[in-house]
Amino acid sequence: MGIRVNPLIEIGSHSHIRTGGKYSKFGIVPNKVIAAIKRAQNKGLKVIGLHCHAGSNWLAKDLITFKKVTEVMTKTAKKARKFTKLTYLDFGGGLGIPLWPDEKSFTTDQLTQYATIIKKAIKEAGVKEARIEPGRFLIGDTGILLTKIIHVSKGEKPINVAIVDAGFNVFGRPFIYGAYHQIIACSKANKTPIKKYMIGGNLCEGGDVFNTSKKELRPMPLLEENDILAIFNAGAYGFSMSSQFNLRLRPAEVAIINGKAKLIRKKEEYQDLLKNQIYS
Ligand SMILES: Cc1ncc(COP(=O)(O)O)c(C=O)c1O
Structure with missing residues:
Protein backbone atom coordinates (compact mmCIF):
# COMPACT_ATOMS: atom_id res chain seq x y z
CA MET A 1 0.00 0.00 0.00
CA ARG A 136 -6.01 17.72 -17.17
CA PHE A 137 -2.63 18.02 -18.92
CA LEU A 138 -3.43 15.01 -21.09
CA ILE A 139 -7.02 15.76 -22.05
CA GLY A 140 -8.01 19.27 -20.96
CA ASP A 141 -7.66 20.87 -24.36
CA THR A 142 -9.18 17.96 -26.28
CA GLY A 143 -12.78 18.88 -25.48
CA ILE A 144 -15.00 21.75 -26.61
CA LEU A 145 -18.52 22.43 -25.37
CA LEU A 146 -20.81 23.60 -28.19
CA THR A 147 -23.85 25.50 -27.01
CA LYS A 148 -26.54 27.47 -28.84
CA ILE A 149 -27.62 31.02 -28.00
CA ILE A 150 -31.31 30.98 -27.14
CA HIS A 151 -31.74 34.63 -26.18
CA VAL A 152 -29.84 37.91 -26.55
CA SER A 153 -30.79 40.99 -24.53
CA LYS A 154 -31.85 43.99 -26.56
CA GLY A 155 -31.05 46.97 -24.34
CA GLU A 156 -33.49 46.11 -21.56
CA LYS A 157 -30.67 45.25 -19.12
CA PRO A 158 -27.69 47.34 -17.87
CA ILE A 159 -25.28 44.86 -19.56
CA ASN A 160 -25.45 42.74 -22.72
CA VAL A 161 -26.50 39.19 -21.94
CA ALA A 162 -26.51 36.17 -24.24
CA ILE A 163 -28.24 33.11 -22.78
CA VAL A 164 -27.18 29.69 -24.04
CA ASP A 165 -28.79 26.25 -23.92
CA ALA A 166 -26.25 24.78 -21.46
CA GLY A 167 -25.75 25.48 -17.78
CA PHE A 168 -23.20 24.81 -15.09
CA ASN A 169 -24.65 21.33 -14.75
CA VAL A 170 -23.05 20.59 -18.14
CA PHE A 171 -19.78 22.45 -17.59
CA GLY A 172 -19.21 23.63 -14.05
CA ARG A 173 -15.67 25.01 -13.99
CA PRO A 174 -16.52 28.70 -14.47
CA PHE A 175 -19.27 28.51 -11.81
CA ILE A 176 -17.34 26.39 -9.30
CA TYR A 177 -13.84 27.80 -9.66
CA GLY A 178 -14.32 31.09 -11.51
CA ALA A 179 -12.25 29.42 -14.23
CA TYR A 180 -11.56 31.31 -17.44
CA HIS A 181 -12.47 29.40 -20.59
CA GLN A 182 -12.07 30.96 -24.01
CA ILE A 183 -15.41 31.34 -25.82
CA ILE A 184 -15.86 31.99 -29.52
CA ALA A 185 -18.91 32.32 -31.75
CA CYS A 186 -18.21 29.54 -34.26
CA SER A 187 -19.49 31.25 -37.41
CA LYS A 188 -18.04 34.64 -36.39
CA ALA A 189 -14.57 33.62 -35.24
CA ASN A 190 -12.89 36.09 -37.61
CA LYS A 191 -15.17 39.00 -36.77
CA THR A 192 -13.89 41.81 -34.53
CA PRO A 193 -15.32 41.86 -31.00
CA ILE A 194 -17.57 44.92 -30.70
CA LYS A 195 -19.55 44.36 -27.50
CA LYS A 196 -18.93 42.85 -24.11
CA TYR A 197 -21.35 40.12 -23.09
CA MET A 198 -22.28 38.02 -20.14
CA ILE A 199 -22.64 34.47 -21.50
CA GLY A 200 -25.38 33.16 -19.24
CA GLY A 201 -26.36 29.53 -18.75
CA ASN A 202 -29.93 28.26 -18.76
CA LEU A 203 -30.22 27.49 -15.03
CA CYS A 204 -32.05 29.48 -12.40
CA GLU A 205 -28.91 30.54 -10.48
CA GLY A 206 -27.37 34.02 -10.71
CA GLY A 207 -23.88 32.51 -10.83
CA ASP A 208 -24.70 30.31 -13.81
CA VAL A 209 -22.50 32.15 -16.30
CA PHE A 210 -19.70 30.90 -18.53
CA ASN A 211 -17.63 34.04 -17.92
CA THR A 212 -15.32 33.77 -14.91
CA SER A 213 -17.87 35.73 -12.88
CA LYS A 214 -20.93 37.89 -13.28
CA LYS A 215 -18.63 40.93 -13.55
CA GLU A 216 -16.15 39.66 -16.15
CA LEU A 217 -17.86 40.37 -19.46
CA ARG A 218 -16.51 38.89 -22.69
CA PRO A 219 -15.68 40.98 -25.77
CA MET A 220 -17.52 39.23 -28.62
CA PRO A 221 -18.74 40.04 -32.13
CA LEU A 222 -22.44 40.93 -32.36
CA LEU A 223 -24.21 37.86 -30.98
CA GLU A 224 -27.55 36.63 -32.25
CA GLU A 225 -29.99 33.91 -31.34
CA ASN A 226 -29.05 30.50 -32.81
CA ASP A 227 -25.33 31.36 -32.94
CA ILE A 228 -23.29 28.39 -31.77
CA LEU A 229 -20.67 29.20 -29.15
CA ALA A 230 -17.62 27.03 -28.55
CA ILE A 231 -16.31 26.92 -24.99
CA PHE A 232 -12.72 25.68 -25.10
CA ASN A 233 -10.66 23.44 -22.80
CA ALA A 234 -13.68 21.48 -21.63
CA GLY A 235 -11.95 18.08 -21.99
CA ALA A 236 -11.06 17.67 -18.32
CA TYR A 237 -13.44 18.13 -15.40
CA GLY A 238 -16.21 18.71 -17.92
CA PHE A 239 -18.37 15.62 -18.21
CA SER A 240 -16.83 14.15 -15.04
CA MET A 241 -18.20 17.09 -13.04
CA SER A 242 -21.50 17.36 -14.91
CA SER A 243 -24.78 16.57 -13.18
CA GLN A 244 -28.53 16.50 -13.50
CA PHE A 245 -28.74 19.59 -11.27
CA ASN A 246 -32.26 21.05 -11.36
CA LEU A 247 -33.36 17.93 -13.26
CA ARG A 248 -31.55 19.04 -16.38
CA LEU A 249 -30.44 16.62 -19.06
CA ARG A 250 -26.86 16.26 -20.18
CA PRO A 251 -26.04 16.62 -23.88
CA ALA A 252 -24.47 14.07 -26.21
CA GLU A 253 -20.72 13.66 -26.54
CA VAL A 254 -19.09 13.34 -29.94
CA ALA A 255 -15.48 12.31 -30.54
CA ILE A 256 -13.55 13.25 -33.65
CA ILE A 257 -11.63 10.11 -34.59
CA ASN A 258 -9.36 10.29 -37.65
CA GLY A 259 -11.32 13.34 -38.83
CA LYS A 260 -14.71 11.61 -38.47
CA ALA A 261 -17.39 12.48 -35.92
CA LYS A 262 -18.52 9.55 -33.76
CA LEU A 263 -21.26 9.66 -31.14
CA ILE A 264 -19.68 8.34 -27.94
CA ARG A 265 -22.47 9.16 -25.48
CA LYS A 266 -26.15 9.66 -26.23
CA LYS A 267 -27.88 12.79 -25.00
CA GLU A 268 -29.96 12.12 -21.92
CA GLU A 269 -33.74 11.66 -22.14
CA TYR A 270 -36.36 12.46 -19.51
CA GLN A 271 -36.60 8.78 -18.55
CA ASP A 272 -32.91 8.95 -17.55
CA LEU A 273 -33.94 11.28 -14.74
CA LEU A 274 -36.37 8.73 -13.39
CA LYS A 275 -34.76 5.40 -14.16
CA ASN A 276 -33.42 4.82 -10.62
CA GLN A 277 -36.59 5.89 -8.83
CA ILE A 278 -38.32 3.18 -6.83
CA TYR A 279 -42.11 3.53 -6.93
CA SER A 280 -43.30 0.92 -4.47
C1 LIG B 1 -4.75 12.29 -6.14
C2 LIG B 1 -4.92 12.98 -7.45
N1 LIG B 1 -4.04 12.72 -8.44
C3 LIG B 1 -4.17 13.30 -9.65
C4 LIG B 1 -5.18 14.20 -9.91
C5 LIG B 1 -5.25 14.79 -11.30
O1 LIG B 1 -5.04 16.16 -11.25
P1 LIG B 1 -4.79 16.99 -12.57
O2 LIG B 1 -5.95 16.75 -13.48
O3 LIG B 1 -4.71 18.40 -12.11
O4 LIG B 1 -3.50 16.50 -13.17
C6 LIG B 1 -6.10 14.51 -8.91
C7 LIG B 1 -7.19 15.46 -9.16
O5 LIG B 1 -8.04 15.73 -8.35
C8 LIG B 1 -5.97 13.88 -7.64
O6 LIG B 1 -6.83 14.15 -6.64
Missing part, protein backbone atom coordinates in the same frame (compact mmCIF):
# COMPACT_ATOMS: atom_id res chain seq x y z
CA GLY A 2 0.95 3.66 -0.28
CA ILE A 3 0.54 6.51 2.16
CA ARG A 4 -0.73 9.91 1.06
CA VAL A 5 1.52 12.60 2.45
CA ASN A 6 0.49 16.21 2.88
CA PRO A 7 3.76 18.02 2.14
CA LEU A 8 2.31 21.10 3.90
CA ILE A 9 2.81 23.04 0.68
CA GLU A 10 -0.04 24.02 -1.60
CA ILE A 11 0.04 24.62 -5.32
CA GLY A 12 -2.63 25.20 -7.96
CA SER A 13 -4.78 27.78 -9.66
CA HIS A 14 -7.70 27.95 -7.21
CA SER A 15 -8.05 27.30 -3.49
CA HIS A 16 -10.66 24.58 -4.14
CA ILE A 17 -8.15 22.50 -6.12
CA ARG A 18 -5.15 23.03 -3.80
CA THR A 19 -4.84 19.81 -1.85
CA GLY A 20 -1.68 20.37 0.20
CA GLY A 21 -0.97 22.82 3.02
CA LYS A 22 -2.18 23.34 6.57
CA TYR A 23 -5.83 23.77 5.58
CA SER A 24 -6.08 20.58 3.54
CA LYS A 25 -8.22 17.59 4.43
CA PHE A 26 -5.85 15.26 2.54
CA GLY A 27 -2.93 13.18 3.64
CA ILE A 28 -0.71 12.69 6.62
CA VAL A 29 1.77 15.35 7.69
CA PRO A 30 5.42 14.34 7.14
CA ASN A 31 6.29 13.95 10.84
CA LYS A 32 3.43 11.46 11.36
CA VAL A 33 4.31 9.22 8.41
CA ILE A 34 6.51 6.83 10.42
CA ALA A 35 3.68 6.36 12.94
CA ALA A 36 1.29 5.66 10.04
CA ILE A 37 3.70 3.09 8.58
CA LYS A 38 3.92 1.32 11.95
CA ARG A 39 0.15 1.35 12.31
CA ALA A 40 -0.26 -0.18 8.86
CA GLN A 41 2.37 -2.82 9.66
CA ASN A 42 0.56 -3.72 12.88
CA LYS A 43 -2.50 -4.46 10.72
CA GLY A 44 -0.40 -6.71 8.46
CA LEU A 45 -0.08 -4.17 5.64
CA LYS A 46 3.12 -3.45 3.78
CA VAL A 47 3.80 0.19 2.89
CA ILE A 48 5.68 0.28 -0.41
CA GLY A 49 5.06 3.84 -1.57
CA LEU A 50 4.55 7.44 -0.55
CA HIS A 51 2.15 9.60 -2.50
CA CYS A 52 1.31 13.27 -2.68
CA HIS A 53 -0.82 15.58 -4.80
CA ALA A 54 -0.41 19.14 -3.57
CA GLY A 55 -2.81 20.69 -6.06
CA SER A 56 -4.00 21.09 -9.60
CA ASN A 57 -3.63 23.25 -12.66
CA TRP A 58 -0.24 24.79 -12.05
CA LEU A 59 2.07 26.05 -14.78
CA ALA A 60 5.81 26.36 -15.39
CA LYS A 61 6.19 29.31 -12.99
CA ASP A 62 5.17 26.93 -10.20
CA LEU A 63 7.98 24.42 -10.88
CA ILE A 64 9.87 26.03 -7.97
CA THR A 65 7.03 25.17 -5.59
CA PHE A 66 6.69 21.69 -7.11
CA LYS A 67 10.42 21.17 -6.45
CA LYS A 68 9.85 22.07 -2.78
CA VAL A 69 7.08 19.45 -2.66
CA THR A 70 9.46 16.82 -4.05
CA GLU A 71 12.10 17.81 -1.49
CA VAL A 72 9.64 17.18 1.35
CA MET A 73 8.83 13.80 -0.21
CA THR A 74 12.54 12.92 -0.50
CA LYS A 75 13.21 13.84 3.12
CA THR A 76 10.16 11.90 4.31
CA ALA A 77 11.05 8.88 2.16
CA LYS A 78 14.62 8.77 3.52
CA LYS A 79 13.23 8.51 7.06
CA ALA A 80 10.49 6.07 6.05
CA ARG A 81 12.97 3.70 4.39
CA LYS A 82 14.40 2.87 7.83
CA PHE A 83 11.05 1.24 8.64
CA THR A 84 9.81 -0.14 5.31
CA LYS A 85 11.07 -0.97 1.81
CA LEU A 86 9.75 1.79 -0.43
CA THR A 87 9.54 0.95 -4.11
CA TYR A 88 7.94 4.13 -5.41
CA LEU A 89 7.26 7.80 -4.81
CA ASP A 90 4.12 9.18 -6.45
CA PHE A 91 4.02 12.91 -7.11
CA GLY A 92 0.36 13.10 -8.16
CA GLY A 93 -0.90 15.21 -11.03
CA GLY A 94 -1.46 18.92 -11.34
CA LEU A 95 0.34 19.95 -14.54
CA GLY A 96 -1.90 22.63 -15.97
CA ILE A 97 -2.95 23.90 -19.35
CA PRO A 98 -3.11 27.56 -20.40
CA LEU A 99 -6.60 28.97 -19.97
CA TRP A 100 -6.20 32.76 -19.80
CA PRO A 101 -4.94 34.35 -23.06
CA ASP A 102 -1.61 35.35 -21.43
CA GLU A 103 -0.85 31.87 -20.06
CA LYS A 104 1.57 29.55 -21.86
CA SER A 105 1.76 25.77 -22.26
CA PHE A 106 4.69 23.93 -20.76
CA THR A 107 7.55 23.93 -23.25
CA THR A 108 9.56 20.77 -23.88
CA ASP A 109 12.39 22.30 -21.83
CA GLN A 110 10.06 22.97 -18.91
CA LEU A 111 8.73 19.41 -19.05
CA THR A 112 12.32 18.20 -19.03
CA GLN A 113 12.89 20.33 -15.90
CA TYR A 114 9.80 18.68 -14.34
CA ALA A 115 11.20 15.23 -15.15
CA THR A 116 14.66 16.19 -13.85
CA ILE A 117 13.20 17.38 -10.53
CA ILE A 118 11.39 14.05 -10.13
CA LYS A 119 14.43 11.98 -11.14
CA LYS A 120 16.61 13.84 -8.62
CA ALA A 121 13.99 13.37 -5.89
CA ILE A 122 13.75 9.59 -6.27
CA LYS A 123 17.50 9.20 -6.62
CA GLU A 124 18.14 11.13 -3.39
CA ALA A 125 15.36 9.23 -1.65
CA GLY A 126 16.90 5.91 -2.71
CA VAL A 127 13.65 4.80 -4.35
CA LYS A 128 13.57 3.15 -7.78
CA GLU A 129 10.21 4.11 -9.25
CA ALA A 130 8.55 7.50 -9.79
CA ARG A 131 4.84 7.75 -10.49
CA ILE A 132 2.84 10.72 -11.72
CA GLU A 133 -0.91 11.13 -12.29
CA PRO A 134 -1.48 13.90 -14.83
CA GLY A 135 -5.13 14.32 -15.74
Whole structure:
Protein backbone atom coordinates (compact mmCIF):
# COMPACT_ATOMS: atom_id res chain seq x y z
CA MET A 1 0.00 0.00 0.00
CA GLY A 2 0.95 3.66 -0.28
CA ILE A 3 0.54 6.51 2.16
CA ARG A 4 -0.73 9.91 1.06
CA VAL A 5 1.52 12.60 2.45
CA ASN A 6 0.49 16.21 2.88
CA PRO A 7 3.76 18.02 2.14
CA LEU A 8 2.31 21.10 3.90
CA ILE A 9 2.81 23.04 0.68
CA GLU A 10 -0.04 24.02 -1.60
CA ILE A 11 0.04 24.62 -5.32
CA GLY A 12 -2.63 25.20 -7.96
CA SER A 13 -4.78 27.78 -9.66
CA HIS A 14 -7.70 27.95 -7.21
CA SER A 15 -8.05 27.30 -3.49
CA HIS A 16 -10.66 24.58 -4.14
CA ILE A 17 -8.15 22.50 -6.12
CA ARG A 18 -5.15 23.03 -3.80
CA THR A 19 -4.84 19.81 -1.85
CA GLY A 20 -1.68 20.37 0.20
CA GLY A 21 -0.97 22.82 3.02
CA LYS A 22 -2.18 23.34 6.57
CA TYR A 23 -5.83 23.77 5.58
CA SER A 24 -6.08 20.58 3.54
CA LYS A 25 -8.22 17.59 4.43
CA PHE A 26 -5.85 15.26 2.54
CA GLY A 27 -2.93 13.18 3.64
CA ILE A 28 -0.71 12.69 6.62
CA VAL A 29 1.77 15.35 7.69
CA PRO A 30 5.42 14.34 7.14
CA ASN A 31 6.29 13.95 10.84
CA LYS A 32 3.43 11.46 11.36
CA VAL A 33 4.31 9.22 8.41
CA ILE A 34 6.51 6.83 10.42
CA ALA A 35 3.68 6.36 12.94
CA ALA A 36 1.29 5.66 10.04
CA ILE A 37 3.70 3.09 8.58
CA LYS A 38 3.92 1.32 11.95
CA ARG A 39 0.15 1.35 12.31
CA ALA A 40 -0.26 -0.18 8.86
CA GLN A 41 2.37 -2.82 9.66
CA ASN A 42 0.56 -3.72 12.88
CA LYS A 43 -2.50 -4.46 10.72
CA GLY A 44 -0.40 -6.71 8.46
CA LEU A 45 -0.08 -4.17 5.64
CA LYS A 46 3.12 -3.45 3.78
CA VAL A 47 3.80 0.19 2.89
CA ILE A 48 5.68 0.28 -0.41
CA GLY A 49 5.06 3.84 -1.57
CA LEU A 50 4.55 7.44 -0.55
CA HIS A 51 2.15 9.60 -2.50
CA CYS A 52 1.31 13.27 -2.68
CA HIS A 53 -0.82 15.58 -4.80
CA ALA A 54 -0.41 19.14 -3.57
CA GLY A 55 -2.81 20.69 -6.06
CA SER A 56 -4.00 21.09 -9.60
CA ASN A 57 -3.63 23.25 -12.66
CA TRP A 58 -0.24 24.79 -12.05
CA LEU A 59 2.07 26.05 -14.78
CA ALA A 60 5.81 26.36 -15.39
CA LYS A 61 6.19 29.31 -12.99
CA ASP A 62 5.17 26.93 -10.20
CA LEU A 63 7.98 24.42 -10.88
CA ILE A 64 9.87 26.03 -7.97
CA THR A 65 7.03 25.17 -5.59
CA PHE A 66 6.69 21.69 -7.11
CA LYS A 67 10.42 21.17 -6.45
CA LYS A 68 9.85 22.07 -2.78
CA VAL A 69 7.08 19.45 -2.66
CA THR A 70 9.46 16.82 -4.05
CA GLU A 71 12.10 17.81 -1.49
CA VAL A 72 9.64 17.18 1.35
CA MET A 73 8.83 13.80 -0.21
CA THR A 74 12.54 12.92 -0.50
CA LYS A 75 13.21 13.84 3.12
CA THR A 76 10.16 11.90 4.31
CA ALA A 77 11.05 8.88 2.16
CA LYS A 78 14.62 8.77 3.52
CA LYS A 79 13.23 8.51 7.06
CA ALA A 80 10.49 6.07 6.05
CA ARG A 81 12.97 3.70 4.39
CA LYS A 82 14.40 2.87 7.83
CA PHE A 83 11.05 1.24 8.64
CA THR A 84 9.81 -0.14 5.31
CA LYS A 85 11.07 -0.97 1.81
CA LEU A 86 9.75 1.79 -0.43
CA THR A 87 9.54 0.95 -4.11
CA TYR A 88 7.94 4.13 -5.41
CA LEU A 89 7.26 7.80 -4.81
CA ASP A 90 4.12 9.18 -6.45
CA PHE A 91 4.02 12.91 -7.11
CA GLY A 92 0.36 13.10 -8.16
CA GLY A 93 -0.90 15.21 -11.03
CA GLY A 94 -1.46 18.92 -11.34
CA LEU A 95 0.34 19.95 -14.54
CA GLY A 96 -1.90 22.63 -15.97
CA ILE A 97 -2.95 23.90 -19.35
CA PRO A 98 -3.11 27.56 -20.40
CA LEU A 99 -6.60 28.97 -19.97
CA TRP A 100 -6.20 32.76 -19.80
CA PRO A 101 -4.94 34.35 -23.06
CA ASP A 102 -1.61 35.35 -21.43
CA GLU A 103 -0.85 31.87 -20.06
CA LYS A 104 1.57 29.55 -21.86
CA SER A 105 1.76 25.77 -22.26
CA PHE A 106 4.69 23.93 -20.76
CA THR A 107 7.55 23.93 -23.25
CA THR A 108 9.56 20.77 -23.88
CA ASP A 109 12.39 22.30 -21.83
CA GLN A 110 10.06 22.97 -18.91
CA LEU A 111 8.73 19.41 -19.05
CA THR A 112 12.32 18.20 -19.03
CA GLN A 113 12.89 20.33 -15.90
CA TYR A 114 9.80 18.68 -14.34
CA ALA A 115 11.20 15.23 -15.15
CA THR A 116 14.66 16.19 -13.85
CA ILE A 117 13.20 17.38 -10.53
CA ILE A 118 11.39 14.05 -10.13
CA LYS A 119 14.43 11.98 -11.14
CA LYS A 120 16.61 13.84 -8.62
CA ALA A 121 13.99 13.37 -5.89
CA ILE A 122 13.75 9.59 -6.27
CA LYS A 123 17.50 9.20 -6.62
CA GLU A 124 18.14 11.13 -3.39
CA ALA A 125 15.36 9.23 -1.65
CA GLY A 126 16.90 5.91 -2.71
CA VAL A 127 13.65 4.80 -4.35
CA LYS A 128 13.57 3.15 -7.78
CA GLU A 129 10.21 4.11 -9.25
CA ALA A 130 8.55 7.50 -9.79
CA ARG A 131 4.84 7.75 -10.49
CA ILE A 132 2.84 10.72 -11.72
CA GLU A 133 -0.91 11.13 -12.29
CA PRO A 134 -1.48 13.90 -14.83
CA GLY A 135 -5.13 14.32 -15.74
CA ARG A 136 -6.01 17.72 -17.17
CA PHE A 137 -2.63 18.02 -18.92
CA LEU A 138 -3.43 15.01 -21.09
CA ILE A 139 -7.02 15.76 -22.05
CA GLY A 140 -8.01 19.27 -20.96
CA ASP A 141 -7.66 20.87 -24.36
CA THR A 142 -9.18 17.96 -26.28
CA GLY A 143 -12.78 18.88 -25.48
CA ILE A 144 -15.00 21.75 -26.61
CA LEU A 145 -18.52 22.43 -25.37
CA LEU A 146 -20.81 23.60 -28.19
CA THR A 147 -23.85 25.50 -27.01
CA LYS A 148 -26.54 27.47 -28.84
CA ILE A 149 -27.62 31.02 -28.00
CA ILE A 150 -31.31 30.98 -27.14
CA HIS A 151 -31.74 34.63 -26.18
CA VAL A 152 -29.84 37.91 -26.55
CA SER A 153 -30.79 40.99 -24.53
CA LYS A 154 -31.85 43.99 -26.56
CA GLY A 155 -31.05 46.97 -24.34
CA GLU A 156 -33.49 46.11 -21.56
CA LYS A 157 -30.67 45.25 -19.12
CA PRO A 158 -27.69 47.34 -17.87
CA ILE A 159 -25.28 44.86 -19.56
CA ASN A 160 -25.45 42.74 -22.72
CA VAL A 161 -26.50 39.19 -21.94
CA ALA A 162 -26.51 36.17 -24.24
CA ILE A 163 -28.24 33.11 -22.78
CA VAL A 164 -27.18 29.69 -24.04
CA ASP A 165 -28.79 26.25 -23.92
CA ALA A 166 -26.25 24.78 -21.46
CA GLY A 167 -25.75 25.48 -17.78
CA PHE A 168 -23.20 24.81 -15.09
CA ASN A 169 -24.65 21.33 -14.75
CA VAL A 170 -23.05 20.59 -18.14
CA PHE A 171 -19.78 22.45 -17.59
CA GLY A 172 -19.21 23.63 -14.05
CA ARG A 173 -15.67 25.01 -13.99
CA PRO A 174 -16.52 28.70 -14.47
CA PHE A 175 -19.27 28.51 -11.81
CA ILE A 176 -17.34 26.39 -9.30
CA TYR A 177 -13.84 27.80 -9.66
CA GLY A 178 -14.32 31.09 -11.51
CA ALA A 179 -12.25 29.42 -14.23
CA TYR A 180 -11.56 31.31 -17.44
CA HIS A 181 -12.47 29.40 -20.59
CA GLN A 182 -12.07 30.96 -24.01
CA ILE A 183 -15.41 31.34 -25.82
CA ILE A 184 -15.86 31.99 -29.52
CA ALA A 185 -18.91 32.32 -31.75
CA CYS A 186 -18.21 29.54 -34.26
CA SER A 187 -19.49 31.25 -37.41
CA LYS A 188 -18.04 34.64 -36.39
CA ALA A 189 -14.57 33.62 -35.24
CA ASN A 190 -12.89 36.09 -37.61
CA LYS A 191 -15.17 39.00 -36.77
CA THR A 192 -13.89 41.81 -34.53
CA PRO A 193 -15.32 41.86 -31.00
CA ILE A 194 -17.57 44.92 -30.70
CA LYS A 195 -19.55 44.36 -27.50
CA LYS A 196 -18.93 42.85 -24.11
CA TYR A 197 -21.35 40.12 -23.09
CA MET A 198 -22.28 38.02 -20.14
CA ILE A 199 -22.64 34.47 -21.50
CA GLY A 200 -25.38 33.16 -19.24
CA GLY A 201 -26.36 29.53 -18.75
CA ASN A 202 -29.93 28.26 -18.76
CA LEU A 203 -30.22 27.49 -15.03
CA CYS A 204 -32.05 29.48 -12.40
CA GLU A 205 -28.91 30.54 -10.48
CA GLY A 206 -27.37 34.02 -10.71
CA GLY A 207 -23.88 32.51 -10.83
CA ASP A 208 -24.70 30.31 -13.81
CA VAL A 209 -22.50 32.15 -16.30
CA PHE A 210 -19.70 30.90 -18.53
CA ASN A 211 -17.63 34.04 -17.92
CA THR A 212 -15.32 33.77 -14.91
CA SER A 213 -17.87 35.73 -12.88
CA LYS A 214 -20.93 37.89 -13.28
CA LYS A 215 -18.63 40.93 -13.55
CA GLU A 216 -16.15 39.66 -16.15
CA LEU A 217 -17.86 40.37 -19.46
CA ARG A 218 -16.51 38.89 -22.69
CA PRO A 219 -15.68 40.98 -25.77
CA MET A 220 -17.52 39.23 -28.62
CA PRO A 221 -18.74 40.04 -32.13
CA LEU A 222 -22.44 40.93 -32.36
CA LEU A 223 -24.21 37.86 -30.98
CA GLU A 224 -27.55 36.63 -32.25
CA GLU A 225 -29.99 33.91 -31.34
CA ASN A 226 -29.05 30.50 -32.81
CA ASP A 227 -25.33 31.36 -32.94
CA ILE A 228 -23.29 28.39 -31.77
CA LEU A 229 -20.67 29.20 -29.15
CA ALA A 230 -17.62 27.03 -28.55
CA ILE A 231 -16.31 26.92 -24.99
CA PHE A 232 -12.72 25.68 -25.10
CA ASN A 233 -10.66 23.44 -22.80
CA ALA A 234 -13.68 21.48 -21.63
CA GLY A 235 -11.95 18.08 -21.99
CA ALA A 236 -11.06 17.67 -18.32
CA TYR A 237 -13.44 18.13 -15.40
CA GLY A 238 -16.21 18.71 -17.92
CA PHE A 239 -18.37 15.62 -18.21
CA SER A 240 -16.83 14.15 -15.04
CA MET A 241 -18.20 17.09 -13.04
CA SER A 242 -21.50 17.36 -14.91
CA SER A 243 -24.78 16.57 -13.18
CA GLN A 244 -28.53 16.50 -13.50
CA PHE A 245 -28.74 19.59 -11.27
CA ASN A 246 -32.26 21.05 -11.36
CA LEU A 247 -33.36 17.93 -13.26
CA ARG A 248 -31.55 19.04 -16.38
CA LEU A 249 -30.44 16.62 -19.06
CA ARG A 250 -26.86 16.26 -20.18
CA PRO A 251 -26.04 16.62 -23.88
CA ALA A 252 -24.47 14.07 -26.21
CA GLU A 253 -20.72 13.66 -26.54
CA VAL A 254 -19.09 13.34 -29.94
CA ALA A 255 -15.48 12.31 -30.54
CA ILE A 256 -13.55 13.25 -33.65
CA ILE A 257 -11.63 10.11 -34.59
CA ASN A 258 -9.36 10.29 -37.65
CA GLY A 259 -11.32 13.34 -38.83
CA LYS A 260 -14.71 11.61 -38.47
CA ALA A 261 -17.39 12.48 -35.92
CA LYS A 262 -18.52 9.55 -33.76
CA LEU A 263 -21.26 9.66 -31.14
CA ILE A 264 -19.68 8.34 -27.94
CA ARG A 265 -22.47 9.16 -25.48
CA LYS A 266 -26.15 9.66 -26.23
CA LYS A 267 -27.88 12.79 -25.00
CA GLU A 268 -29.96 12.12 -21.92
CA GLU A 269 -33.74 11.66 -22.14
CA TYR A 270 -36.36 12.46 -19.51
CA GLN A 271 -36.60 8.78 -18.55
CA ASP A 272 -32.91 8.95 -17.55
CA LEU A 273 -33.94 11.28 -14.74
CA LEU A 274 -36.37 8.73 -13.39
CA LYS A 275 -34.76 5.40 -14.16
CA ASN A 276 -33.42 4.82 -10.62
CA GLN A 277 -36.59 5.89 -8.83
CA ILE A 278 -38.32 3.18 -6.83
CA TYR A 279 -42.11 3.53 -6.93
CA SER A 280 -43.30 0.92 -4.47
C1 LIG B 1 -4.75 12.29 -6.14
C2 LIG B 1 -4.92 12.98 -7.45
N1 LIG B 1 -4.04 12.72 -8.44
C3 LIG B 1 -4.17 13.30 -9.65
C4 LIG B 1 -5.18 14.20 -9.91
C5 LIG B 1 -5.25 14.79 -11.30
O1 LIG B 1 -5.04 16.16 -11.25
P1 LIG B 1 -4.79 16.99 -12.57
O2 LIG B 1 -5.95 16.75 -13.48
O3 LIG B 1 -4.71 18.40 -12.11
O4 LIG B 1 -3.50 16.50 -13.17
C6 LIG B 1 -6.10 14.51 -8.91
C7 LIG B 1 -7.19 15.46 -9.16
O5 LIG B 1 -8.04 15.73 -8.35
C8 LIG B 1 -5.97 13.88 -7.64
O6 LIG B 1 -6.83 14.15 -6.64
